[in-house]
Amino acid sequence: MTLKEIASHLNLEIITGGDHLSLEVKDGYTSDLLSDVIAHAPPACLWITLQIHVNIVAVAKLKDLAGIVIVNGRQPDEETKQKAREERIPLLLTKETAFRISGRLYQLLAKGR
C-alpha cells in the first residue's frame, strides 16, 4: 500500500513530503528511542513516534524510511519541518496515540497482504 493511501485511510495530516507519497509501505515501526530506530527499524517502513526533535529527519533519511507519523497531536517546530522539506521526508501528523495508530496501520497493512 502506498503512503498516500495510508495517509488517506488513517486520516493523517501531511505537512511535508507531499510529493513523495507513492512509495510502497510494507511495514511499520513504533519507537521513541532514536538509537533503537537506527538499530532495529526495517527499511522503507513507516515510523510512528512522539519525538519531534530535528534528529528524527536524519534518522529517517539514514534508514531510508517511508515517512514519520508524529502522534498525540504534537507539532514539530520549524527547524524539523525545514529539514524534512530539504531531505524530502514525509512528516505526517495524527491526534491519535502511538498505540491506536500502530494498531490501525497494522490492520491496514495486514489487509493489503
Next chain:
Amino acid sequence: MLRTFKADLHVHTCLSPCGELSMSPHNIILRAVEEKIDILGICDHNTAENVPALLAIAQTYPVTIFPGIEITSQEEIHILGLFDNLEAVLQLQEEVYAHLPGENDEDAFGLQVVVNAQGEVLRFNPRLLIGACTLSLNEIVDLIHSFAGLAIASHIDRESFSLISQLGFIPSDIILDALEISPAITYHQALNRFAPHLPLVSFSDAHRPEEIGQSFTKFLLKEASLAELRLAFQHQQGRRIIH
C-alpha cells in the same frame, strides 16, 4: 599559577528520589574529602533545593561546591546545568518547576528529602522530580546559558535518558559545553565510539556515598570557579581538561 583540580561534578543527594537517604550533606562532603575531590557538582533531578545545605557545610572543608541541577528534557534526555552561584540555580529551578507536571509517589519512586547542613529534614519535595519537564533539549540548554551556566549532556553512553539513546546521535547544531560519559566507559573508548566535537568529561553520577569519586575528571585551572571551568572546556589561557 595553574594547578590540577580533581572534580566530580555530577553527584545526587537524598533529594533525588533515586538517591539514597544516606546521601546527606555530611556524608557527601566526608566522602569527597576522603577521595581528595576539590570540586563537587551537586545535581539533583529537576531540583536544587539541597544545594544551600551543601554550600553551608562545605565552608569548613577543602571542597568547593558548584550549584547544579540535572534536568530531564521532554525528549527524556538528562542535562546537567552548573552555575557559579546559588541564586542562578534557584531561578532556573523555578523555570523547571513551572514546566514539570505531576506529583511524586514516594512508594513508587522514593523519598525526596530537603535537608539542612546538619542533615535535619526540612521538608519533603512533593513534585514528580523523576519525571520529564515539557521543555525541549534546546530550550533547556538556552535556559542554562541564560543564567550564565554550563550545560553538559549526562552519561551519553547510557542506554536510557541520554542524548544518544533518545536522539540517536549528537545533533550537529547543539551548543552544549561538554559531554559526560559514565564510569562504565573510558575516555578512549568514548573517543572511538562518539568522535565528539565537544569536550568529554567523566563524573560519577553518584546516588550512594561510596560512588562519589568513582569517576572524576582532572582540570588544570587557576582556582575552583565556574569561569575557570569554562576556560578549560574551551581550552583557553592554558586551562584544560587533563586526560
